[in-house]
Amino acid sequence: LKEARFPEWMGTLPFPPDKKRPKVIRKEDVVNTVYGKGDKPVKVTIIADTNRLYFSDYSIKPGGWFEPPDIHAGDEVYYCLEGEATMFDPVNGDTFVLKEGDGFLIPKGTWHVGYNFGDRPFRLLTIIAPKAWSDLNVNFSGRQSFYKGEI
Template sequence: MPRFQDVMEHFPFEPEDKAPMLIRKTDYMHHIYPPNNAFTSDNNYLIVSTDTLLLGIYELAPGGSFEPIDIHPGDEMYYILEGPVVQKSNYGQYVEIQTGEGLLIPQETWHQGNNFSDHKVRILFFIAPKAWGEDVPPKVFPTADDTKTFKGRKNGQIPDVSGVQGITRMPTTDDLGRWPIDGRAARQKPSNIWRITDQDKLVTLLGNDSPMLMKFTVSTDYGHMGEMIVPPGGGKGPRCSEPTSHEGDLVLYCMEGPITVNFPERLESFIMEPEESIFVPAGEAYQLVNFDGYPVRAVFAIAPGL
């Protein structure tokens, strides 16, 4: 059994072998992190790790948090599958995120998740363009004292981020690529983490003749994460989204299904059940098809371009 650090950017295929692929839940690669201390670990499932993005799920036990505090050379985005979770950054910002909400953690921002509930927390996480640098994992981590807390021992040594503002307005389609903040601005030090509630999501439609609802939790120059929702009812046939493709690689994670993913140019399709995923390489045309009498929904992660 390979270790997760040995398959980074090569799971479930080599970058040169990218093709549409259905990835079942049983295909996800399980590991705990950190692997050398189960007492402070989270439960991880790696779904995809390519040269452009990483998508996975991590779980926190009731009352638990992961240690050491984490950091990545890319932006990290969350979609909360089962919350709530309290996330902290190294500059003393704490946000409580509920089921269905999102989070943006800018590049190289230290962060840590805490579960203060009586049930397991599950988070779909997406990192682009890179999840790890040359050191996997990094050799140096901060301690709890290196982050601001109420009357923390090192509070006076840590930069003040009180002037960094949060979301203040409703987004439009023109904000794609810069929501909830321009990525380059978000990465300036000292940096903040950004909670995206359901009311904060950038809502738009794909297609005019057969529209599909899209809700972006995050859309920056590094990557895009959100939901695709296909309603029921197609008249004489099933309801279909209009064929589209992306400049970057796409991974879909099925929340409510089944969802049929059709590749019209390949004359090929896959059925995606809840908790399964599909990888779609850049430039590949696809459409989502709903054969049922209720809405179907998938979380999407795209990197780098729409």
Template sequence: MAKLPSYFGNFPYPPAEKKPLHLTADRFKMFIYTGNKPYASDLNYLLASTDKMTTGIYQLAPGSNFDPADIHAGDEVYYVLEGEVHLLNPETGQTERMGAGDSILIPKGVPHRGYNFSDKAAVILFCIAPRIWDENGPPTGYSGPTRLFKSERRAS
């Protein structure tokens, strides 16, 4: 795993300095998941990351996905703001297609990959609690097999 960037758990201020704060777009921190594979990444805007939760917005470009599968140290909720995203759990083969206004709960430790098969950007709000990743940072790969549901077409 890559080292966890110092701003996770400390943005926009360290835990000891917590106070109400108006979060404006000009203060959001931008990062790419994962920076080592920009061709298979998503663009993220970190709204806030404390010792208790991380919230942000990520974008998947048309026809893109993020790889490796992400695995979090806390529960995650997605809320689709724009477009459409398909999520895959590579351990089980479960897939979910979500459009604007849909949400999903991804429990702690469940690997997931996001795909955008459309010709429009997908924009997703996420919140992870209590922690986005452990101190080692985001995963650099998924070591298990990827399971896919088999689809059988019936003869007419």
């Protein structure tokens, strides 16, 4: 693996911390990317990623999941816009099913994996605060594939 580094947009979308101001974030301003590995990648639209919060919209096709397991340096909240998502904590085995209109809190430092066992895509809004990533738990190795450590 190469030395850990962050993509340039991390922590600066739509502005660097010292240049923040109110802004309408349009579809041409967002970062569209893919999370994970395997044959069913997760589409992620990153709407804002500042030094204080991360906000995205992501979707997983039927039969898909995100891999590797995820963990963050801040609390994460999901809001299910459509479909049904099954969230799994690989450390303690807890499973949670989110349906359209449900919210879900994932405390800082909690490992999680999202699965789509349904027959239509699910789509979630994600907010992480005060920050999604820290130098201690992310290795960015070029493409949008994050490896956060051992479970």
